[in-house]
Amino acid sequence: MAEAAAAAPALALALFHESLATGLASHRELEAVSGLLMGEREAALQLIEAGAFPQAQPVTVLVARPPAGEPDDALRLALEQGLLALRRRLSGHHPLHLVRYDHAALLVAGPPIAADEVHAAMSVPVVVGIGRPRPALAEAAGSYAEARHAADVAARVPGLGRSAVWERLGVYRMLTRLPDSELHPGLEPLLGDTQHLPLLETLETYLDLAGSAVATSRALRLHRTSLYYRLRRVEELARTDLKDGGERLALHLSLKLARLSGRYRPRDGIG
Secondary structure, eight states, X not given: XXXXXXXXXXXXXXXXXXXXXXXOOHHHHHHHHHHHHTTOTHHHHHHHHTTSSOTTSOEEEEEEEOSSSOOOHHHHHHHHHXXXXXXXXXXXXXXXXXXXXXXXXXXXXXXXXXHHHHHHHOSSOOEEEEOOOBSSGGGHHHHHHHHHHHHHHHHHOGGGOSEEEGGGXXXXXXXXTSOGGGSOGGGHHHHTOXXXXXXXXXXXXXXXXXXXXXXXXHHHTOOHHHHHHHHHHHHHHHTOOTTOHHHHHHHHHHHHHHHHHTSOXXXXXXX
16 A cells, blocks of 8 residues: 555656646657747647647746755655646646756746745745746747746745746846856955854945934844944945945945855745
């Protein structure tokens, strides 16, 4: 009984792959969707001709990935099971999906679905990124790239919540394309020493709040005198001047970029 129960999930996937409602064989669908997300426009024609996706509707891609940790076979199986259940519920959206080693992609026709629907279908915690809709299936690779970036940002910036929409990422939309070697040079000694984490958290909050000492003190529950002390220490260690607008901008962008690269990890409840 135990062996049968353990084999049941894999068997369910195998049976589903043999009888896709679209009539397209499982391996052919997976190959076509994989090619489509790599930018192979002819794969779109293959899917449309097979009846797997309507020709005249826009496409939106959502990406689900674990918020942290190394992917494994159990995670991949859970992602696929969740997306298969979601496909049955969303048949009117003509969904397609692809599971890769560390994330899963869901393609839907018509208006984008809510990220909450993806969360509800998953048996494991995930963050969800949503790309912009594209007018035709052949352009799905662009939405997919945006959805992947959005999911990565959601995983690395907890303050955004469990999902992120590409169009609402603000500064993070631009920073995903920059190498983390472009950081303000004065931040290097602070990022390399965990004892300076409170200074970085204070600096980021101060810059997020447009340099308002009153708002920063309130947000961090920090006495104004302590706030000014920390900011002076930042200026000394980073060899910068927070009264210089260009320096503030460079520091602010560098902190956000360091978040994305994992070099700066604020404590829970900060930022």
